[in-house]
Amino acid sequence: MTTVIDASLNEFVDACRRTIGAQYVSTDSQQNAAYLTDWRRRFTGAACAVMKPGSTEEVAAIVRLCNQFKVPVVPQGGNTGLVLGSIPDASGSAVVLSLTRLNKIRSVDPVNNTMTVESGCILQDIQQAAAAADRLFPLSLASEGSCTIGGNLSANAGGTAVLRYGNARELCLGLEVVTPQGDVWNGLRGLRKDNTGYDLRDLYIGAEGTLGIITGAVLKLFPQPKAGRTAMLALRSADDALRLLTLAQGKCHATLTGFELMSEYCLTLVTKHFPQIRMPFKEAHAQYVLLELSDSESEEHANMLLENLVGDALQQDIVQDAIVATSITQSKALWLVREHIPTAQAAEGKNIKHDIALPVSVIGDFIRHTDQLIQKTFAGARMVTFGHLGDGNLHYNIAHPEHQTEDSFLMQQASINRIVHDSVHSFGGSISAEHGIGVLKREEILRYKSEIEMNLMRTIKYALDPLNLMNPGKVI
Amino acid sequence: MTTVIDASLNEFVDACRRTIGAQYVSTDSQQNAAYLTDWRRRFTGAACAVMKPGSTEEVAAIVRLCNQFKVPVVPQGGNTGLVLGSIPDASGSAVVLSLTRLNKIRSVDPVNNTMTVESGCILQDIQQAAAAADRLFPLSLASEGSCTIGGNLSANAGGTAVLRYGNARELCLGLEVVTPQGDVWNGLRGLRKDNTGYDLRDLYIGAEGTLGIITGAVLKLFPQPKAGRTAMLALRSADDALRLLTLAQGKCHATLTGFELMSEYCLTLVTKHFPQIRMPFKEAHAQYVLLELSDSESEEHANMLLENLVGDALQQDIVQDAIVATSITQSKALWLVREHIPTAQAAEGKNIKHDIALPVSVIGDFIRHTDQLIQKTFAGARMVTFGHLGDGNLHYNIAHPEHQTEDSFLMQQASINRIVHDSVHSFGGSISAEHGIGVLKREEILRYKSEIEMNLMRTIKYALDPLNLMNPGKVI
Numbered sequence: 001m002t003t004v005i006d007a008s009l010n011e012f013v014d015a016c017r018r019t020i021g022a023q024y025v026s027t028d029s030q031q032n033a034a035y036l037t038d039w040r041r042r043f044t045g046a047a048c049a050v051m052k053p054g055s056t057e058e059v060a061a062i063v064r065l066c067n068q069f070k071v072p073v074v075p076q077g078g079n080t081g082l083v084l085g086s087i088p089d090a091s092g093s094a095v096v097l098s099l100t101r102l103n104k105i106r107s108v109d110p111v112n113n114t115m116t117v118e119s120g121c122i123l124q125d126i127q128q129a130a131a132a133a134d135r136l137f138p139l140s141l142a143s144e145g146s147c148t149i150g151g152n153l154s155a156n157a158g159g160t161a162v163l164r165y166g167n168a169r170e171l172c173l174g175l176e177v178v179t180p181q182g183d184v185w186n187g188l189r190g191l192r193k194d195n196t197g198y199d200l201r202d203l204y205i206g207a208e209g210t211l212g213i214i215t216g217a218v219l220k221l222f223p224q225p226k227a228g229r230t231a232m233l234a235l236r237s238a239d240d241a242l243r244l245l246t247l248a249q250g251k252c253h254a255t256l257t258g259f260e261l262m263s264e265y266c267l268t269l270v271t272k273h274f275p276q277i278r279m280p281f282k283e284a285h286a287q288y289v290l291l292e293l294s295d296s297e298s299e300e301h302a303n304m305l306l307e308n309l310v311g312d313a314l315q316q317d318i319v320q321d322a323i324v325a326t327s328i329t330q331s332k333a334l335w336l337v338r339e340h341i342p343t344a345q346a347a348e349g350k351n352i353k354h355d356i357a358l359p360v361s362v363i364g365d366f367i368r369h370t371d372q373l374i375q376k377t378f379a380g381a382r383m384v385t386f387g388h389l390g391d392g393n394l395h396y397n398i399a400h401p402e403h404q405t406e407d408s409f410l411m412q413q414a415s416i417n418r419i420v421h422d423s424v425h426s427f428g429g430s431i432s433a434e435h436g437i438g439v440l441k442r443e444e445i446l447r448y449k450s451e452i453e454m455n456l457m458r459t460i461k462y463a464l465d466p467l468n469l470m471n472p473g474k475v476i
Numbered sequence: 477m478t479t480v481i482d483a484s485l486n487e488f489v490d491a492c493r494r495t496i497g498a499q500y501v502s503t504d505s506q507q508n509a510a511y512l513t514d515w516r517r518r519f520t521g522a523a524c525a526v527m528k529p530g531s532t533e534e535v536a537a538i539v540r541l542c543n544q545f546k547v548p549v550v551p552q553g554g555n556t557g558l559v560l561g562s563i564p565d566a567s568g569s570a571v572v573l574s575l576t577r578l579n580k581i582r583s584v585d586p587v588n589n590t591m592t593v594e595s596g597c598i599l600q601d602i603q604q605a606a607a608a609a610d611r612l613f614p615l616s617l618a619s620e621g622s623c624t625i626g627g628n629l630s631a632n633a634g635g636t637a638v639l640r641y642g643n644a645r646e647l648c649l650g651l652e653v654v655t656p657q658g659d660v661w662n663g664l665r666g667l668r669k670d671n672t673g674y675d676l677r678d679l680y681i682g683a684e685g686t687l688g689i690i691t692g693a694v695l696k697l698f699p700q701p702k703a704g705r706t707a708m709l710a711l712r713s714a715d716d717a718l719r720l721l722t723l724a725q726g727k728c729h730a731t732l733t734g735f736e737l738m739s740e741y742c743l744t745l746v747t748k749h750f751p752q753i754r755m756p757f758k759e760a761h762a763q764y765v766l767l768e769l770s771d772s773e774s775e776e777h778a779n780m781l782l783e784n785l786v787g788d789a790l791q792q793d794i795v796q797d798a799i800v801a802t803s804i805t806q807s808k809a810l811w812l813v814r815e816h817i818p819t820a821q822a823a824e825g826k827n828i829k830h831d832i833a834l835p836v837s838v839i840g841d842f843i844r845h846t847d848q849l850i851q852k853t854f855a856g857a858r859m860v861t862f863g864h865l866g867d868g869n870l871h872y873n874i875a876h877p878e879h880q881t882e883d884s885f886l887m888q889q890a891s892i893n894r895i896v897h898d899s900v901h902s903f904g905g906s907i908s909a910e911h912g913i914g915v916l917k918r919e920e921i922l923r924y925k926s927e928i929e930m931n932l933m934r935t936i937k938y939a940l941d942p943l944n945l946m947n948p949g950k951v952i
Binding site (some may be wrong): 002109110111112113114148155156158162163166167169170179183184186187189190192193194195196197198199200202203205206207211222223225245246249250251252253254255296297305312330357358359360361362388391392393424428429430431432433434435436441445448449450452453457459460461462463464475476 | 541585586587588589590631632634638639642643645646659660661662664665666667668669670671672673674675676678679681682683687698699701718721722725726727728729730731772773781811833834835836837864865884892904905906907908909910911912913917921924925926928929931933935936937938939940951952
C-alpha cells in the first residue's frame, strides 16, 4: 500500500518538476525543514515536497496536478502564523506550496489609492512601495519584515492600526485566487463600490487557505499622515481606560490610530527583564494607556489635539498622570515599553496565552470577572493583560504563580483555557481575535460556535473543495 | 395540475396563518398590490400570499413551511430597490415575506459604538436612535425614510457618505439570518476583530436575499461630527476634479465625507425645470464638484480646513471658481442643486441610466472615451453625468437627442447599454455600483463576469439553497 502511494507521489512530484522547473520542487528534508516547522517552533510536519511556483499560472498548474493525484495542498507565505495554519500535518502526504516567488508589486495607482500586488510580497516591502508613492498602507504587525500579504489576507491580520483603518479585510478591494480545481479567479478590482454578486473576496479572506489560494490582491492606500503624537496615560482601572477611549474618540475621531492598554504588572515585567528601559511614571498606577494620534494637518495641530484631550482627561479625573512625547525619540521610548511586554513575559517564563476580542464596553467587567475565576482555582497566577483596547482585543495571558513551577502550571492549560474561553463566550466575545483558527483552535471553536454556523461553514467548504485538498485539517 | 398546486398552496397558506396569525397573512390582491410592484413602477408580480411575521422565530417557521411545501420566498423590506430584487415574478407561486414588523431597535451600546437592530427597522429611525445616543450611523440615501436596514444590507447600499464610512457592508459587524432551511444563525456579534472561521456575514450582505433572510444586525456607530461645511467648486474638466480629489484627500483625510461631480448640462436641466433654485455661479463651467467636510473639532477648524483647501486649489489652477457656504442655509442651497438633478432629468423625460463604478483614476478617460462612442452612434444624445466621484461611482445617464423622440430613443436601450457597459468593463469597472443585480442586470453580468466567477457563485448558491427557494430568479 505504501509503495503504491509512494509511486503515485513520485509521479506527482515529477509532473510538478516538469511544470515549474526541478529547481523549484524540493524533496530534500534539510532544505525543507524551515517550511515544515511553525514560527514558534512548537510543531514540525512532513511534506512530500515543497514547491515554489513562480506565477499564478504555475500555482494553478500545481493545483490541477494535486487534483489529479489527490495530493493535499498547504499554501504558505512567510510562515509566521501562530496557530499552525501554514504547515502540514505529520503524514507527509501533502505538498507545501510556498508563494514567496510571487513577490511582484504589479502596479501602484496613487490617484485611485490602490496597489496591485502578488500574494508573496513581504508586508514591509508593500509598506515601502506605498511610501515611495507618498501613500500609506496601514497594515502593520510585529512580523512585517517576514510575513507576506497573502498570509495576512488569509488570516485577516489585525495589528496596531485597526482602530483607524480596520483589519486586513478592510484594506483589500480585490483578489486573484486559484480555486481548489486549479482555475484562476480574477477578482483584481480596484473599486470602492461593486454590487454585482456574492462577496467572494471576503469569503477567501480569513479562510486560511482552506477554500483556495490567494495569488494576488488589490490593496487600499491612504494619504500619509503629516504628524504622529504619542502619549502614555496612567489610570486607576480598565473602566477608566474605557472612559478615556470614548473621550478620545469623541475629540479626535479618525486621528486616533492607536489605543493600547497595559496593566502595572506588565510594566513590572518589562522593568525586571529590561532595566535599561525607562519607565515613564515614578509612581505605580493600576493601568496604562498608550495613545497614538496620526494627524493629517501638522505637528501643531496634533499637539493641540493631544494637549486638549489630555487636559480634559485630567480635569475629568479619568487620568491620574500623563506623559506626552515631545519628540520622535520620546515617542519611540514610550512605544518601547509596550513593545517589550511580549519579550519580557517570555523572559519571565512560558505562559498561557489568549488572543481574545470582546465588545469594548464589557472589557472592564470581563477582566474583573475572569481574573476572579482564575484566582479562585489557580491562586497566585499572574495576569499579564495588555492589548489593543480600542479594538476590544486583549492579550489575556497568564503566568504561573510564584509558588508553582512553570511546567506543572502549563499542564493545566486545558482547564485555564476553559475558564477564559467560557468567560469570553459569556461576554459575547471571540476566542480568536486576530490569530485565526489553524489547527490549534479547531476543536475549541466547536464548543462556542453553534452547530448551525459550523454546518454553514462545512457546506461552503465541501461545495468549493469537495476533495478536501485545500489545507485540510485547518479551520474546520 | 393547476388544482393540485392550488390545493397544496392553500394548505401552505393555512399553515402559515396558524403559525403567525391569520391577520398577518394576506391573499387579498388589493391589499397586496403595494408589495408586488417595484419602487419605479416598472413591473408588477404576483404572489400566493404576502406574510408579515413578527419575530425571527416566525420568519424561520414560515421558511420551514416554504421548504415543506416547496414555495419560493421573496424577502422584502421597504421595497425601494431599483433592480426588481424585492418583488416576485408573475407566476404567483412565491410568497412575499415582508420584514416590516421586525422593527425593534434591540439595544444601543455607545461605548462599544454599536447598535443591534431588527432588519425591518427603517433607516431613518436607526439614524435617529443613534443621534439620540449622541452617535452617528452614517448610512444615508435618498429613500432613507422608507427603506429598511435589512434591504440596505441585502443590497449592500452605498449612499452619500461612502467616501468616509464605506458601504453598508463596512457598517455592519454582525448578522442574524434565517437560512433557506429555516434555521436561525445567530451571528449578532459586536466585535471589531473575530477570526474564527469563514466570513458568513459578508456573504449574506449583498446577496439580495438569495442565500437567506437577514432578520437582525449589529451596526457600527461613530462619534457625531461637530461641524459640517459645504463648498461648490467650478472646474474645467473631470480630470481637474480628480486632481482636486487627490488634493482634498491629502489635506482633509477623514474629514472629507462627500465629493460629488456634476456636469454643466446637469445644472442646465435643474435651472430649466426648477428656475427657483439659484445657481451658485454666474458663468458656466464644464464641471462642478460639491464637497462636504464633517469636522470632529469645531466650526472654526472646519472653516480653516476648507478655506485652506479652496485657496490651494485656486492657486494651483485646479479650480476656476468657488462658493463656500457660510451658513447651514447656504449649505442646503448648494446640496439642493445636486439633489435636484435626478428630478430635473425625470422632468426632462425618460433617460437611459447606468449606475457604474470605475477606478477613480480612469474616470476622466472613461467619460471622454464613452461620450465619444455614444455620440458616434447616437449623435446629439444628451449626457447627464453626475455622481459620487470620491467612490468612483457615476450615474452615467443618457437622454434622447433633441431631434429624436423619447420613445424611439428608449427603443435603443439595449445597444446603448452595450456601449456603456462594454466601456465600463474595458476600464476595469462595475456595471452595478450600488443598486445590485436583482432581475434587471441578471443577464447582463453573464457578459462581464468570468464563467469561473459565475460558477463559484452558483456553487455557493446551490450548496446553501439546494431547493432554490430563496428569492429565485434574482442575482444568478
